Amino acid sequence: MSDLEDHDSEHRYGAGELMHTGSADTAPAESGVGFGDFYRAHAAPLVALLLLRGTDLVEAVRLAQDAMTVARRWTELLGTSAGVDAQGLRAWTLRMAAAGGTGATTAPSPLLGAGAESLPLHARTAAVHAPVGELNERQLDVLACRLTGCPPGAIGYELGLSMPKVHRTLRHIGKLLGAGPQEGERDDCFVGLLAELVAALDPVLDLEAGLDQVNGETGASTELPPLMADFGPIPVPPYGVPLLHTFAEPVPSGVRAYAADLAVRDAPYRDAERERFPVAELAAVRLGAVFALQVERFRRESELSGFRTTRDDFTMPDAHAFARALAQDALRAAPMFDAVKNLDVPRRAGFLAKGLAHDDPYTIEVSYDGIELSSALAQFRRAALELALRAMRRPGVDTRHEAEGPLADTLRNSLLDTHRMLHQLDALGSDLSLAESTLPDGYYVDMNRDFDLHQAFHADLALGIEAAFRAG
Known part of the structure; x- marks a missing residue:
C-alpha cells in the first residue's frame, strides 16, 4: 500500500508513539524477527x-x-507485506484484548511474576486509577485508543463515534x-498517567x-487459534475490522x-x-459489511462537514486519519x-x-473516491453473499428455497438489497459528474442517498452474522 507509506513518516498518529515505552519500534518481519522488541516495548x-x-x-x-x-x-502468517507494523499491532492488541481475547492462551501466564499481591502495587495502581474512576466505558475506550497513539480521526473509526x-x-x-486546554497538554497528561501505571x-x-x-x-506451529480455525481457506485476520458498537434498531x-x-x-x-x-463465506460477508458501514459513516460526516456551520467538526486531518485507519485494516484483510x-x-x-x-x-475529488470505495465494497458484499448461498447448496441436498432454510432466505433478501445499493451508487456517480460542472467546488451536497437505510443494511449483516455465530 504505497499510498499509505508515502505519509507514514508524517506526524505518525497525532501525539506520536504514546504507548511506546521501549527503544525499539521495529515492524515485525515475515520470519517474526522484531516481535521480541515489540513485545518488550508494548506488553506492559x-x-x-x-x-x-x-x-x-x-x-x-x-x-x-x-x-x-x-x-x-x-505476523508469521501474513508478514510485513500485509501491512503488519508496530502501530497496527499496538492498536490491534488493545482491540482484541478489550473484546475479551480469543482463547489462544489459557494457561497461567508467567508474565505476572513475583509480588502480584503486594500492597504497594495495589496502592499505586489504585492511586493512578482514581482520576479516571468517573469515566464511563465509552470514555475509557477513547482514552485507551488515544494512548495507543490513535489520532481523533482513527478513534472515530475504531469506536464508531462521530468526530x-x-x-x-x-x-x-x-x-x-x-490538563491544560491545548491538545499537546492533554496528551502529556495522558502519557504521564500511563507511565505511572507502567512504572x-x-x-x-x-x-x-x-x-x-x-x-x-506459536513457535511449533503456525496454525490459527481455535476461534479462527473454522474459517477454512479464507484467512480472517483477527485485526481485520474494528469492534463495532451496537447500532440500535426498534425491532430486529x-x-x-x-x-x-x-x-x-x-x-x-x-x-x-x-x-x-x-x-x-459468512465471515467474508461480515468483513465487507463492517468496512462498508464505516465508509457510509465517513461519507455522511464528510458531507455534513461541507456546510459552513459544521465544517470544523470533521477537519482534513481527522478525515485523513479515519481513512488511513480504514485503509490499513483493508490491507491487512x-x-x-x-x-x-x-x-x-x-x-x-x-x-x-x-x-x-491534500483535499x-x-x-x-474526495466524493468520487468515497463513492468508488462504497461501490467496490458493495460488489465485494454481493460476491461474498453469492458464495455463501452457493455453499449452502451442498451435494445431495434439496436445493429448493424451502430446504435451504431461514438463513438462506435472509441472505437472499440481503443480496437484493445489495443490488439496489449498487444501482444507487452508479446513479450517484453520474449525478456527481453533473454536479462537478454546475456547482462550485466545496459546495457539493450528496442529496441522492439514503444513508440511514444503507447503514441499516450493513449493520444488519455485520452484527447479525456475529450474533448468529454466538448463538450457533
Whole structure:
C-alpha cells in the first residue's frame, strides 16, 4: 500500500508513539524477527491500558498474553507485506484484548511474576486509577485508543463515534485529569498517567518469561487459534475490522432477527443450523459489511462537514486519519478480498486516504473516491453473499428455497438489497459528474442517498452474522 507509506513518516498518529515505552519500534518481519522488541516495548503498556479500563490485574495479564500470542501468529502468517507494523499491532492488541481475547492462551501466564499481591502495587495502581474512576466505558475506550497513539480521526473509526463526540470526549477527559486546554497538554497528561501505571507494574511483570510463553505457543506451529480455525481457506485476520458498537434498531430484522430466533431455540436445532453455516463465506460477508458501514459513516460526516456551520467538526486531518485507519485494516484483510474476488478494495481505500492528505473531506475529488470505495465494497458484499448461498447448496441436498432454510432466505433478501445499493451508487456517480460542472467546488451536497437505510443494511449483516455465530 504505497499510498499509505508515502505519509507514514508524517506526524505518525497525532501525539506520536504514546504507548511506546521501549527503544525499539521495529515492524515485525515475515520470519517474526522484531516481535521480541515489540513485545518488550508494548506488553506492559497493554496491561496498563487494560487496568485503566477497569480490568483486574490477573485478567489484564491473561488478555495481554492472549492478544500478543495471536498477533505473533498472524505476523508469521501474513508478514510485513500485509501491512503488519508496530502501530497496527499496538492498536490491534488493545482491540482484541478489550473484546475479551480469543482463547489462544489459557494457561497461567508467567508474565505476572513475583509480588502480584503486594500492597504497594495495589496502592499505586489504585492511586493512578482514581482520576479516571468517573469515566464511563465509552470514555475509557477513547482514552485507551488515544494512548495507543490513535489520532481523533482513527478513534472515530475504531469506536464508531462521530468526530465531534471524539473531540468533546477528549476535552472532557483532559479537564477531568487537570490538563491544560491545548491538545499537546492533554496528551502529556495522558502519557504521564500511563507511565505511572507502567512504572507500578515494572516490579511484578517478567517480560522475558512472558515472551518465552508467546514464542512457545506459536513457535511449533503456525496454525490459527481455535476461534479462527473454522474459517477454512479464507484467512480472517483477527485485526481485520474494528469492534463495532451496537447500532440500535426498534425491532430486529434480517440477519439479526434470524440470530435472535436462533438464540432461543433448543440445542439440537442450533446444532443442526450450525452445520449448515457457510462459516468462511459468512465471515467474508461480515468483513465487507463492517468496512462498508464505516465508509457510509465517513461519507455522511464528510458531507455534513461541507456546510459552513459544521465544517470544523470533521477537519482534513481527522478525515485523513479515519481513512488511513480504514485503509490499513483493508490491507491487512486483503487475503480475504482476493479469496472472494479481487475487487481492489484496499487500493480504493488507499486512494481515499491519499486524497485526504491534500483535499478537504467535502470536496468533489474526495466524493468520487468515497463513492468508488462504497461501490467496490458493495460488489465485494454481493460476491461474498453469492458464495455463501452457493455453499449452502451442498451435494445431495434439496436445493429448493424451502430446504435451504431461514438463513438462506435472509441472505437472499440481503443480496437484493445489495443490488439496489449498487444501482444507487452508479446513479450517484453520474449525478456527481453533473454536479462537478454546475456547482462550485466545496459546495457539493450528496442529496441522492439514503444513508440511514444503507447503514441499516450493513449493520444488519455485520452484527447479525456475529450474533448468529454466538448463538450457533
